[in-house]
Amino acid sequence: MSLILLIEQILNGLQFGIMLFLMAAGLTLIFGVMGLINLAHGSLYMIGAFCAAAVAGKTGSFLLGLIAALAGAAIAGALVELVVIRRLYRKDHLDQVLATFALILIFSEGTRWIFGSFPLFLDVPDYLSGPITLPGGIQYPLYRLALIVIGLAVGLGLYLLISKTRLGVQIRAGENDREMIAALGIDIAKLYTIVFALGAALAGFAGALVGAIQSVQVGMGEPVLIMAFVVIVIGGIGSIKGALIGALLVGLTDTLGGIFLPEVMKLFFDPSTATSIGSSLASMAIYVLMAAVLVLKPAGLFGARA
Amino acid sequence: MIRETHVNAFTLALFVAIPLWAVMADEPFTITLMTRAAVFAIAAIGLNVALGLGGLVSLGHAVFFGLGGYAMGILAHHAQTYTALAEWPLLIEGTKSMPVIWLTAIAVSSLAALAIGILSLRTAGVYFIMITLAFGQMFFFFAISWSEYGGEDGLSIYVRNGFPGLNTLDPIQFYGLCLALLCLVLVFVWRLAKSPFGLALNAARQAPVRVETVGLDPARLRLVAFVLSGAIAGLAGALFADLNRFVSPVMFSWQTSGEIMIFVILGGVGRLFGPVVGALVFVALEHWLGELSEFWHIYLGLLLLLIVLFGRGGLIGMVSGREAVHD
Numbered sequence: 001m002s003l004i005l006l007i008e009q010i011l012n013g014l015q016f017g018i019m020l021f022l023m024a025a026g027l028t029l030i031f032g033v034m035g036l037i038n039l040a041h042g043s044l045y046m047i048g049a050f051c052a053a054a055v056a057g058k059t060g061s062f063l064l065g066l067i068a069a070l071a072g073a074a075i076a077g078a079l080v081e082l083v084v085i086r087r088l089y090r091k092d093h094l095d096q097v098l099a100t101f102a103l104i105l106i107f108s109e110g111t112r113w114i115f116g117s118f119p120l121f122l123d124v125p126d127y128l129s130g131p132i133t134l135p136g137g138i139q140y141p142l143y144r145l146a147l148i149v150i151g152l153a154v155g156l157g158l159y160l161l162i163s164k165t166r167l168g169v170q171i172r173a174g175e176n177d178r179e180m181i182a183a184l185g186i187d188i189a190k191l192y193t194i195v196f197a198l199g200a201a202l203a204g205f206a207g208a209l210v211g212a213i214q215s216v217q218v219g220m221g222e223p224v225l226i227m228a229f230v231v232i233v234i235g236g237i238g239s240i241k242g243a244l245i246g247a248l249l250v251g252l253t254d255t256l257g258g259i260f261l262p263e264v265m266k267l268f269f270d271p272s273t274a275t276s277i278g279s280s281l282a283s284m285a286i287y288v289l290m291a292a293v294l295v296l297k298p299a300g301l302f303g304a305r306a
Numbered sequence: 307m308i309r310e311t312h313v314n315a316f317t318l319a320l321f322v323a324i325p326l327w328a329v330m331a332d333e334p335f336t337i338t339l340m341t342r343a344a345v346f347a348i349a350a351i352g353l354n355v356a357l358g359l360g361g362l363v364s365l366g367h368a369v370f371f372g373l374g375g376y377a378m379g380i381l382a383h384h385a386q387t388y389t390a391l392a393e394w395p396l397l398i399e400g401t402k403s404m405p406v407i408w409l410t411a412i413a414v415s416s417l418a419a420l421a422i423g424i425l426s427l428r429t430a431g432v433y434f435i436m437i438t439l440a441f442g443q444m445f446f447f448f449a450i451s452w453s454e455y456g457g458e459d460g461l462s463i464y465v466r467n468g469f470p471g472l473n474t475l476d477p478i479q480f481y482g483l484c485l486a487l488l489c490l491v492l493v494f495v496w497r498l499a500k501s502p503f504g505l506a507l508n509a510a511r512q513a514p515v516r517v518e519t520v521g522l523d524p525a526r527l528r529l530v531a532f533v534l535s536g537a538i539a540g541l542a543g544a545l546f547a548d549l550n551r552f553v554s555p556v557m558f559s560w561q562t563s564g565e566i567m568i569f570v571i572l573g574g575v576g577r578l579f580g581p582v583v584g585a586l587v588f589v590a591l592e593h594w595l596g597e598l599s600e601f602w603h604i605y606l607g608l609l610l611l612l613i614v615l616f617g618r619g620g621l622i623g624m625v626s627g628r629e630a631v632h633d
Contacts, residue, residue, distance in 0.1 A: 099614040105607030229436040283447035
């Protein structure tokens with residue numbers, strides 16, 4: 001196990017974690033502001049990826065594809081909020097789970113209807129393809145490095161949006177006291193639509209970015225959604241900082257676990273048993289991490305409310 | 307408006323009449339569909355103990371359903387390959403006997419429910435939903451990577467397991483067995499809801515502080531409810547696996563958890579027959595809509611959305627005009 005491999009895997013883990021962060025940030029924001037648990041967040045991720053693949057396939061431009069992903073997911077998010085989601089804020093979590101589960105069925109089958117069951121492919125643009133040599137002579141795919149940078153930039157943008165702008169003040173106020181900000185003359189219904197569309201756009205953006213390294217297909221959103229849940233449970237629901245730290249923890253645990261647990265098992269078992277036990281354990285590692293965090297801090301690392 | 311007890315009696319009558327008709331008309335597929343409905347109903351009744359009585363929104367009941375399925379799969383697999391399940395510390399062999407398989411399924415899923423319950427019940431609300439969901443995924447991925455028992459492909463059983471005195475290969479006899487178990491579970495849950503434990507659990511959902519002041523521990527009541535709920539879902543899982551003579555990680559998938567929850571909501575949360583009606587309607591929809599369109603999940607989604615947004619108390623609530631028992 002060389003140092004170069006280790007650094008490569010750490011970068012892979014970071015890249016995965018940053019993409020999870022884009023998903024988790026939207027989920028945690030929507031929960032923090034509106035108190036809504038949104039299972040359909042994975043569908044918005046899928047919609048972003050399909051918009052990007054369709055537009056990039058037609059125009060040949062990856063950048064246009066990304067813009068289409070942001071716009072498509074934001075529009076889908078705003079529409080869903082206006083038609084369905086806003087009727088759910090006053091309902092209990094059970095109704096929210098079911099209604100958003102119903103939305104997943106509708107979105108998944110709808111997408112299958114339009115695009116068929118075969119996966120689409122989104123190509124990495126020429127200017128981001130190929131490996132790059134990092135200091136120390138490590139060869140690493142440029143696109144994955146770009147994902148880390150883009151993700152961090154979006155995270156920074158989100159931080160500035162929430163801490164420095166007027167909209168951010170309203171979002172934070174909405175988390176704390178919705179009656180008060182309504183009394184101060186802020187259109188809370190509009191604010192909710194904007195927050196939901198923002199979360200949707202983040203998910204769609206992540207879907208498009210990841211779509212270029214995996215295939216774009218129906219059902220791609222749900223595994224990511226569940227991992228994003230693990231992230232926000234670990235980070236604490238409603239906390240964007242928690243989402244970032246949780247996402248990096250989950251990304252690193254999952255990636256490094258998949259590589260190193262089989263190796264560690266080889267110290268105790270014969271190679272084929274070790275690989276099988278190691279990979280079983282690795283696939284469970286993030287859930288064990290989550291259980292451990294919960295035992296120590298039931299409200300997550302940075303959660304205010306349980 | 308029809309009284310709820312009449313709706314319940316009518317549902318039970320359907321469970322008897324439809325298969326009888328199918329036997330006379332020689333429609334074995336209808337019997338299989340009804341068996342499917344009965345087994346789903348048992349799973350959903352299990353979830354309803356946690357959800358309706360306990361107010362615990364678990365999106366991870368596929369764990370118990372899947373464990374029941376794998377209990378059957380593993381025991382029968384060892385029996386049909388004549389290999390021992392474990393040789394040390396004591397010799398455990400596989401079996402093809404349904405009662406043994408059921409008891410194993412119930413024991414294994416109760417233990418899992420105990421462990422998951424102890425961890426998850428430290429939290430409430432959205433956290434609980436997400437954690438149960440995450441535990442479901444944990445078992446799902448474990449089953450996929452467990453290559454000894456088929457991994458992603460699952461396990462097939464050549465011949466359905468046996469029950470003393472019955473020929474389980476005959477669809478109607480296996481159906482009768484499932485229906486008998488469904489009735490047993492219904493009676494058990496009905497008695498449970500009326501028992502001091504059921505009343506305390508109900509109270510713990512509505513007013514936990516009051517329950518605590520009279521000296522009961524709401525957390526413990528919820529844990530017991532969660533374990534009972536998991537045990538019933540485990541039994542259903544073993545039956546489902548026997549019905550298909552096949553188990554796969556799909557039984558652990560979060561879609562399975564979602565579907566079990568749909569059965570409960572479709573029929574009506576917290577109502578004794580809610581899960582039964584829900585499972586029957588779901589299987590009927592699956593069959594008819596599935597024939598109409600390959601994309602029948604869209605219609606299922608729309609129907610579910612309408613029920614959540616506008617229908618109070620599920621189908622039973624809409625028919626009998628009574629508000630949901632669940633608050």
